[in-house]
Amino acid sequence: MKPWIAALLVSAALPGASAAAEFPAERVIAMASGDWNKDGTQDLVVVATPGEDNGEDNGIYVYLAKPEENRLTLALAAPNSVWGNLTMYGQEPELAALANGSFTLTTKNDSVGRDRWRQSLTIAYRNFDFIVAGFTYSSYDTLDPNASSECDLNVLTGKGKARGQPFSGKAQFLLLQDWRDDIGRAACGLDN
Incomplete structure (x- = not known):
């Protein structure tokens, strides 16, 4: 460093x-x-x-x-x-640099309750600002193996794959400071 x-x-x-x-x-x-x-x-x-x-x-x-x-x-x-904390194992936020100059921000609940989930945002620098370029989400229920969700969305194109099926939605250019998790969840149909 x-x-x-x-x-x-x-x-x-x-x-x-x-x-x-x-x-x-x-x-x-x-x-x-x-x-x-x-x-x-x-x-x-x-x-x-x-x-x-x-x-x-x-x-x-x-x-x-x-x-x-x-x-x-x-x-x-x-x-x-x-979201996340250091006092509860499995809820620590994570950051990772990508080879293309972007980075990922991952939040998760890998340890508490029966509803476990992991979400990653791919963040890129465009037009002198930081934008959300990608949204990836997966979840599962520790007691119900049929209650799981997954989505991988290219926010910039609106194209993705949710629950194993491709979909196409609205292309968006969203600044990181304007991002809300329900934007990605709604685009993926995860709140239905």
Whole structure:
């Protein structure tokens, strides 16, 4: 990891964050680095807790590198937008960098209750902003093997596959900060 990325995790200012201006490393749940804007330098995405137990969800923060200044700058702050926690195994949010310069944000419930699910958003940098390019969802009931759902949706084209059947819907260009999980679930017909 580059020294300036490590320095960011120790303390960085987060405009728009609901907690204090300090962003200590102990609030970081997940992180990934990759070249989001394809300028040849490593950028960073972080999922962090809100800092206080105030009922808010975690936030996602995306940073773009400014190598000439030897620092990262905040490109997107979306506090209270990522479900999950570290106190319950199987509910930790995950981030992963993809080879094409996008990244995935995965939320899940792999451990509590009979309804288990996993959801991944593929996030890409387009037109100087971060958009949701893909939505993948799967669920199952631990007591009913016939009660499962799955969907893989290309949000940009509206085409996907749900419950083993291809479908075509509305193509959408949605900014990450405007995304709501019910958008993907509705497009996949999962709420029916």
